[in-house]
Each structure stands twice: as C-alpha cells, then as structure tokens.
Amino acid sequence: MDLDDVRVVVTGAGRDTGLLIASAFAARGARVFLSARDLGAARRAAEPIRAEAFRCDLADPASVREFAEAVRARTDRVDVLVNNAAQYREGEISDDEVEQIIAGGATGTVLLTQHLLPLLRRSDRPDIVTMISGCGEPGNHRSAAHPAFYAAKHAQAGFAEILSHRLRPEGIRVISLFPPDFVQEGPRVAGSALTARSVVDCVMFAVGQPRDCFIREFRFEQVR
Template sequence: MTSSDSLTGRVALVTGGTSGLGAETARTLADRGASVAVVGRDRDRGETAAADLATRTDGTAEFYRADLASQASVRRLAAEFRERHDRLDVLVNNAGTFRAERTVTADGVESTFAINHLAPYLLTHSLLDLLVASPSARVVTVSSGIHTRATLDFANLQGERGYDGMTAYARSKLANVLFTDELADRLAETAVTATAVNPGFVPGTGLARDASLRNRLLLGAFARLPLPFTKGLEEGAETLIRAAADPDLADVTGVYLSDGEVTASSEESQDEEARRRLWDVSAGLVGVSPDWAV
C-alpha cells in the first residue's frame, strides 16, 4: 500500500492502541484519514495517544479506557463505542499478554486465554451489528507464528494442570486463528471479512511486561540489536495495516497473513471440529449464545 490509499470516512477501533504495534497501526490508519479509536488501560497514555491521532487525521480520534481481562469492562467498552457510532469499518483485535505465572481473572478465567482470545471473541460479538452496518468491514486479529507450536487440549484448555507460560501463549494464538476461520464462515453472507495476522517477532511491543525477569532482559537485548529475525514496530505493523486497509484484500476472508502475505496456518488450525468446539466453549465462558454470528 501507499500513502495515497485514503481511508477518509472509515471508522477503526484498535485494542492495545496506546503503545507498541497497536499504536503504530492506529497512527498509520489516522495518517490515511480514518477516524480512529484506541483502547488501553492507562488513561494518561491513552489521552496522549488520542491527541496525537487528532493531529494526523481528517476524522476523529478517541480513547476508550478498558481492561480486557474483565468481561464487564469489554462490554462497557462496546456500549460506550455504540453510543458514539452507528457503524464500525475496521476492528483490530491487537491487545495481548504473556504471563510467566498462571493467574486468573475476576471472571475465573486464566489470564492469557482471557485477554488474548476471549476478549476479541466477546468484543467482536458485542460490536457485530456495527460491523455488519458497514458497507465493507474487516475484523483483524493479531496471532503469532508461535501458534504452529500449539495444540488444544479441551480437558486442560486454561492450563489448570502443568501451566507453562509459553504453552499458554501459543495456545491463545492458535485460538486466534481458529476464531478467525470460524468467524469468516459464519459471516460469509455479509460484507464483513476476518483475517488473522502474524506480525513477526517484534521485541519492542511490551508484550512480555508480565514475563519472567530473564525473558524481559532477553527481549530487551533483542530490541536493541540489529538481528535478522527481529522487526521494528513500523515493519511489524505493516501486516496489520495490510489486513485492515489493503484494497486487494477487500473481499478476502478467513486467511492468515504472515509478513504481509497470505500464508497457510498450522495443520492444527485447519481442524474444523476443534474450531467449532472452541467457539462453543468460548460462548459459554463469556455468557453468549454460540449461534451469535450465524
């Protein structure tokens, strides 16, 4: 894409949009004229980000404070957005976490699974009618290449036994791909597309703020060194931007973008029975009907 691809008149919502890949994505969307709403936990950082976006776009810039670990907070976020908007053209489910130790949210769900998978699932559900109201909407969910290392064990989906932080993270990223494929199938008769993206290894995102000290130091070193397998924020965000705005992908749905290109996801992610079961289990965990997108 080039800077001539105008997004004037489009409305975008970016979770985790106050720092890292989300902030870079929000800035690029604003630079192309979109009205951009960013979601984050820190009010000062969020208001600063929104003020910067306002100087970049012909549209509007907004900040919504939300804790995506809380289902009630996700629902409030959706309700607040709905009060101000009658449609949504681009939803970027970018926010994520990596937890070295197993923690549980107020809803009783393991935190990595709750933030990385259930929050996008519930937020997309809560904003679905605004997406359908758009003449051409996109749901972009940030996964990772590490999803290829994961399998789903529905008897231990939340790591109740033998928790490992990397395994939990990889499982949540596999869930992102499965969610995207199932969403695409269920919305096939609408103008809403769904895409999962792998931005590559971007150590400067702040994702590992809850990781072990050793891993935080390691990622900090990766961020400073010119290593061939790492990416800066701008380069990493390019895949998100392509999924969110490239006109060549306007009618493409249910795909996995890695390094900007449509790529085959893992064999595990192709399991239709697993993705439907995950959809139903997720519906139960957030308290909605599993038929919500049919």
C-alpha cells in the first residue's frame, strides 16, 4: 500500500504500539507527526523513521492546543489521526493518576480530535482511528486495568460512536479498535495472546480500503 505524502498524526508514539503504528505509516511513504508526553522520547522515536516529533500531554488542554497548533503550522491537512495514547494502570493508584488517566483518555482525545478536525476536513481521504481497548466494551471485565482506565475507554467509545454518525455524511471515516490486553511481541499463532503487530495490521488494512468502505469497528475474540 503506497501512502506517499499522506499526512498522519499519531499520539502516544514514543514507544510500543504507537511507535509501531507510526513506523508502519512512515515505511509506506507517509509524512508522520508523532507525539509523546516526553519530547525526548518523541524525538528518539521519530529520528529513525524520519517523522516529526512533538510533545503532547493529552491530560493537559494547553499541551493539546499547542500540539494541534504546531501541526497546523507544518501542514495544510491531516489525512489520518490515530488516537493511540493511553495510560494503563493496575492495582491501587493515586488520585492524581486517576485524574491523568481519565483526562488524557477522555478529554484529551476529544480536544485533539476537535482541534484537528478542520485539517481532516481538508483531506480527500480523512480517517480518525482510535485505539480504544476491550475495556471500552459494555460488560467487559477481563482486564486487570484500574477502573479509571475502563472509564476513559468507555468515554472514548461513546465519543467515537457519535463522531462516526455525524461525520459519515462528510466522508470522514471513524475507525475504532477494541483489542483485549495484548503483548508487544509473540508468535502470532492461534491460541496465543494478540500481538501489537496484529493490531497495527488492522489499522493499516482499514485505512487502506477504498473510500466507499467504512469499517467502523474491530472487535476481537478473547484468549480467556
């Protein structure tokens, strides 16, 4: 799939799944704008794939606005926005961590999408991809994630659902993924845990479809 000069924004791309997503787009010729809460991590991730690095703390509205403004200063459109950033926690956590998880996953996702929507509307192939998690599915209780993470992911799911309905007439595809807890590396065989690379392959498949194909969601079977 040739994505030459496709403009892609990926949040939470300093490492792991976000970096894999950014790398997959860059390898296909896309111009990638990636962010992380730590600018140093963003720069280290961006250098080998020739992406552009930015700091963005989604739990901080001012940081979200600064990131969106920086992207607007460098491109006249965004073709793909990948809302990937998330703070996963288990066990007992502090009040501040609860606030960070919900603010980043819920408020931050809404604000960044809202700020970049004018640039997405200038694209002839606009996609909004959100890495939600199985924790955003009604009745899901399989993850050991803290309830705050569940709350943030349910907020993302609700946002993506109404966004899909309202933006469909404009030709903007809203694609949501609901993977269970997955591993970064693994054998990728039946019976094994879902891997990050398999999740990334789903993203690349969805954005590569013709514009009459609106894949709204990816739901995954559980290993357990």
